[in-house]
Amino acid sequence: MVSTIIITIGIAFNFLGCLGLIRFPDVYNRLQSATKCVTLGTCSILLGVLVHYGFVEVGVKALIAIPLLFFAATVGAHALVRGSHIAGIKLGDKSVKDDYKEVEK
Amino acid sequence: MRFIALFIILLVFWLLITFSLTLANIVVGAVAALIGALLFGKYFVHNLYKFGQPKRYYWFVIYLGIFIWEVLKANFDVAYRVIHPAMPIKPGIVRVPLEVKSEIARTMLANSITMTPGTITVDIIGDDIFVHWIYVKSDKPEEYAREVSGRFEKYIKKIFE
8 A cells, every 4th residue: 555655645746746757847847857757756666566566576676776776866857957058058938147158269 | 096996896786786696697797896996996096094084974864964965855846846837947057166185075076956946067177166056046156155056065065174
């Protein structure tokens, strides 16, 4: 029962992350929703699996996958943001400032 | 020393993720861990004695609690901006001065910043970290540091430096 609730919350966050991916105006904001909501959503699903099965093979693997996913998501987001900026993709219309532009060669 | 430490960590990780203790599995894991340790050992932490200081683990547990709380807040914050019809965003890339010096501490700080309210680390140049912020709260650059990294920096310092 508890595991069902946790997995449902995870799916809800994954859905919101995907919605943000469509709604936000530029690549930088889209990555915000893609990293945060989707990482928490997927971590919730994995936690739900752990709660459902307990500390057996599947549960432990789900637990190990959480830090892996965490580092992969953060490093991936950083690389994509930096790459987009270097490739010359401009920030969206609503943006207020860009300090990085001045120091980037 | 560094190679051995990394080798042990990788092997334990392998055994946890494959979850079987047959001889064949341990041999394959040992070979994979050896290759990994030889390739990436030079990027591993330099001061291994820090692993033996219990105070750092204590701070790590406290930091983990704060971090999970911030991650949850971050998610509700971004979810709110996604659902809101008018989309209240004010994005921008800001420059934030860093206090932590060692590489591993900077890596962890950058990862923490990426996972928390509306911020993604773009780059680190010199002693400044560049952060994409979904809602730039104030116009004063002095206040950025407190908002973006202030919550984590003191704990990261205690854990890794």
